[in-house]
Amino acid sequence: MTPxxxxxxxKQDRSRxxxxxxxxxxxxxxAERGLEGTxxxxxxxxxxxxxxxxxxxxxxxxxxxxxxxxxVWADVTGRWDxxxxxxxxxxxDLAGLVPTVVRVLLEVVRHGAATxxxxxxxSVSGAPxxxxxxxxxxxxxxxxxxxxxxxxxxAHRDPHRAADVGIRIVLAALRDAESWTDMxxxxxxxxxxxxxxxxxxxxxxxxxxxxxxxDFFDVWG
Numbered sequence: 001m002t003p004x005x006x007x008x009x010x011k012q013d014r015s016r017x018x019x020x021x022x023x024x025x026x027x028x029x030x031a032e033r034g035l036e037g038t039x040x041x042x043x044x045x046x047x048x049x050x051x052x053x054x055x056x057x058x059x060x061x062x063x064x065x066x067x068x069x070x071x072v073w074a075d076v077t078g079r080w081d082x083x084x085x086x087x088x089x090x091x092x093d094l095a096g097l098v099p100t101v102v103r104v105l106l107e108v109v110r111h112g113a114a115t116x117x118x119x120x121x122x123s124v125s126g127a128p129x130x131x132x133x134x135x136x137x138x139x140x141x142x143x144x145x146x147x148x149x150x151x152x153x154x155a156h157r158d159p160h161r162a163a164d165v166g167i168r169i170v171l172a173a174l175r176d177a178e179s180w181t182d183m184x185x186x187x188x189x190x191x192x193x194x195x196x197x198x199x200x201x202x203x204x205x206x207x208x209x210x211x212x213x214x215d216f217f218d219v220w221g
Contacts, residue, residue: 019057026068031114035065035121050073067171069119072112073131077106077138084142094153094202097146098195102170105139106189109174136171140164147200165197 029038040061044054057066083104089097107178116132144163147154156162169193183191 003104015057015099016113017047022049022054022057022064023068023071027072027115029144030068030118031112032133034118038118040135065067065119065122068115069122069131072115076108076116077135078113078137080104080135080142083108085201089146089149094200095197095218098148098196098202099189099201101146102189102192102196103154105175106185108170108197121199136167137164139171140167143167153202159200161186163198166199169199170196 024044026038026043029042029046033042040051040054042136043064044051054064056069089100092100120132140163141159143166144160147159147163151159154162173192
């Protein structure tokens, strides 16, 4: 069973602001210092709060981390869903769809990446990583729907499985994208798109990921 954070929900505006400050401080500190370098004392100091205020809302650091993990992955999921909202893929073939999806994923996973990287340390130490797994499944389900509409272009006999495995491959690569210092974003998108198209059994048409009339990033301003 996935552990749930023990959070004492705020009832007043001031309490809600304090909770938001604590969560923001924790997110920033994790991004800067990592999991082991972030203490409850550091968090309350950065938030301009107190240890008493912290424990009035969380039973301990682990509860805050569980709460923060849910928050950051909910944000990533919301960004992904916003990018897929509407009917902007109508009339777009597979060779046009895949680079756009990969570009959207790259933009999505870059947001808050340092905080999520620190939270992954919990998974390495044995804590479950339910939120990332749910995001991966959610993305795979969304892509499976798009692929189903283009099944005639796919040689793989199980488009849903192809979506699931293909997204795992792409997300694993994007997770370590910052270490690929010899490749810019466009180059990375092109190579991952070629790999995903090849896995799907589609023709990997050479194309510029920037081409076309689709622009998903205006939904984020």
